[in-house]
Amino acid sequence: MIAAKLFGSEGIKLTLGGRGSNFPYAGSIDAASSFGAIMQEMDVNEVCTDWNTNVITSPAYMQGDASPHAVHDGIQIFLRKVSSRIS
Numbered sequence: 001m002i003a004a005k006l007f008g009s010e011g012i013k014l015t016l017g018g019r020g021s022n023f024p025y026a027g028s029i030d031a032a033s034s035f036g037a038i039m040q041e042m043d044v045n046e047v048c049t050d051w052n053t054n055v056i057t058s059p060a061y062m063q064g065d066a067s068p069h070a071v072h073d074g075i076q077i078f079l080r081k082v083s084s085r086i087s
Helices: 002-010 027-034 068-086
Strands: 048-050 055-057
Touching: 002 027, 002 055, 055 068
Parallel strands: none
Antiparallel strands: 048 055
């Protein structure tokens, strides 16, 4: 949400998860969109990269029915992506 507020006017691309019964925080997608952010609906094991701003996001815990292992896997993918951008 902070990235959406700060960079929304620049059309930043982010993910905060998706919509549906397994995403209890789907309202955050609408809020981020209202700031101008381009929202990508993704599952817990996916990562969204905005190459223009170098902002990388992942739904992580935003999917309510995700197992801890699935959240861990998604965060690992996120960390590898961040690491590849700073190496």
